Amino acid sequence: MDIVERGGWMGVIGGSAKRTGRYESDAYSLLIPEFRLLNVNFAASSNKNIQPPHNFTQGPSGYFPNFPVIIQGDGAPWEIGNLYLVYRLQKTTKYESRSFRTIAGHLLDYRRFLEEESLDFLHFPENDLLKVTYRYRRRLVDQINSGEIKRGTGRGRINAVVRFYKEIMRWGLVAQEKFQHQPFEVVMMYLSIEDNVGLSRLLQVESHNLAIKVPTKNKVPEFINDGGLLRPLNVTQQEVLLKTLLESSREYQLLFYLALFTGGRMQSLCTIQVCHIWRSLDGEGDLRLPIGAGTGVDTKGGGCMTLVIPGWLVHDLRVYSRSPESIKRRERSFYGDVDTNYLFLTNTGSEYYTSKREIADRENFNVNGRASAHNRAYGSIREGATIRQFITDTLLPKIRLEDRDYLRFRFHDLRASFGMNLLDAEIEHRGVTAALEYVQQRMGHKNKETTLLYLNYRTEIERKADIQRKFEIRLFKYVNTTATRSGDNNAQ
Incomplete structure (x- = not known):
């Protein structure tokens, strides 16, 4: 392991992210297991476009486990990317390593794209089609269409890149004259929402013209959405x-x-x-x-x-x-x-x-x-x-x-299995209403709607099985299968 100290941070370098085959780039990320903010004094940047803030103050004291940093293909830290991550850390009130690792993962993918295309992150000519952010979006869409990444992943990456530019501009991490032509356009959207008394109103939400739309997911009857898609055993x-x-x-x-x-x-x-x-x-x-x-x-x-x-x-x-x-x-x-x-x-x-x-x-x-x-x-x-x-x-x-056909399961599915077991037992003794209240309490559900998913799951599974059984009984007599032919032969 190596001890590193750069730009006001110190830690022990841990594992690195694996290189992806989607880009010709050797950029990677490192996790610093014990990351601590020291007295931050940013020296003049080697990149004249980057201007570290003079008003950067000491962030929340303590150590931040598994903090990510991004390393360029040439082995040097990506200055603006890591400056952005550290500045976000200084701004946050509740550090979650997983959140920062997700952000760094998206930015790492962007850095690899920049290196493969030999583009600067501030390449914003007047023509939108030539801007680095628009070109990155097109690459993400190509990867989605080819099945390399999921649409939700592409959406998360472009949103992370847009936020990256928004915040380095707002925080003054890059000279404002470098954004004569904007990296994206702000788009205002209006959503219709309904309040507790059934009245509708429009909610204004800020978006951007690089957004990648993700279609609404259909409900999956084999799963219960309780902090993730769970499949009861x-x-x-x-x-x-x-x-x-x-x-x-x-x-x-x-x-x-x-x-x-x-x-x-x-x-x-x-x-x-x-x-x-x-x-x-x-x-x-x-x-x-x-x-x-x-x-x-x-x-x-x-x-x-x-x-x-x-x-x-x-x-x-x-x-x-x-x-x-x-x-x-x-x-x-x-x-x-x-x-x-x-x-x-x-x-x-x-x-x-x-x-x-x-x-x-x-x-x-x-x-x-x-x-x-x-x-x-x-x-x-x-x-x-x-x-x-x-x-x-x-x-x-x-x-x-x-059991060769035993389905893959996760530890979290045991929680859903407990919920179904408990619901079945309590309905038999208490009735549906009292059972739902008891299961909600035992499972720690904030909303009864989540508990109702367990009841709906049981009802839906039973309904599907009943429908399947009925139409098979009615139609199967006209189906020519090996089993029926064998039965006819035996009958002869």
């Missing part, structure tokens, strides 16, 4: 999954049990601490665990809810937490063998999903006398890749040894 598929898990390590067994029997998201389950499972149980013998902002267990967007963990699973989690293997993993980890450590760690002592608490603790470099680089990869954060790899490389191949 039916009971038979769940049985096969649980049977195969018996051959896996105890950590994975318990993680999958938690997902399937509580409906918790990966981020929440992986940030549960040992001390959390030793809290008192409720009158029914279950653990009601508050999660969300202020609890030490992360949730999507920081929303607060209560995770209900069955008593039998709590018992198994407690036994595991005191096992030699669990203790050994904690001793190898950042926090050490303390009850405020993660309940689930890999065999190297790394977390499966880095908590917001750890990110804040690493800002200070030292917790309980333990250095941040203690026995682990220096500074990198994790977002569940190890679990996803386990499903793809280990679990699914084992399942398909018994």
Whole structure:
């Protein structure tokens, strides 16, 4: 690993993005695992068109894990691209590595295009067709039409490039005279929206003439849109999954049990601490665990809810937490063998999903006398890749040894499976209305409309199966198949 220090930032260079075959360019991106803003003093730029701001002030203190930088094909940092990313960092109030990596990914694609075409990012002649932004849009449309990228990806990239130009102009990062001819045209659009009392009004929205339209997606009946398209596993598929898990390590067994029997998201389950499972149980013998902002267990967007963990699973989690293997993993980890450590760690002592608490603790470099680089990869954060790899490389191949047609699934689909299981059970005992309210509470849905998707999913699947069965019974007698011919022969 190399330590780098340029333009007011410092960090350890991690992995780089792979070169794409779409462009003849060696530009790439790097992730800096522990990026820290120092006292920023921009020297005069080597590019006379770029004018670093004199009023650039110290951004929010602390470290910013997995911060991306863009490297040109000649090996030098892309000055304006990285200046833009750092300036956005200084402006942000809530840093999310994934968001910055997405922005950098779009800008990297743009940089590769510039290098292949030998164009400057400020190439804006009077003729729109010759402007670099218009030419990039045409390239994206060609890639969409050829199937190289999806239309949504192309839309995201051109929007990121337009915002890049908007903000470097607004922030004065480039001399204004370089934009005598604008890189795009602002277009005002009007959307008709309906308020809570049913009255319609027009909402003015700013867009641009380079926008790539994406058609409205049709609803996919096989999925439930609950924070992403989820496909519930039916009971038979769940049985096969649980049977195969018996051959896996105890950590994975318990993680999958938690997902399937509580409906918790990966981020929440992986940030549960040992001390959390030793809290008192409720009158029914279950653990009601508050999660969300202020609890030490992360949730999507920081929303607060209560995770209900069955008593039998709590018992198994407690036994595991005191096992030699669990203790050994904690001793190898950042926090050490303390009850405020993660309940689930890999065999190297790394977390499966880095908590917001750890990110804040690493800002200070030292917790309980333990250095941040203690026995682990220096500074990198994790977002569940190890679990996803386990499903793809280990679990699914084992399942398909018994069931060749078993569909690919994601860890998040277990949440939808829990929701369907719970809804079916509660409708039988409570009725539809009470069941929906209970499932909404257990799943942490802000809106009942999301919970209704589970009911609609069940109704739609049953309706489709009934229709399929009816028309097959009526029409199949006129279908000439090998099976029917074989049956006729046998009859003879």
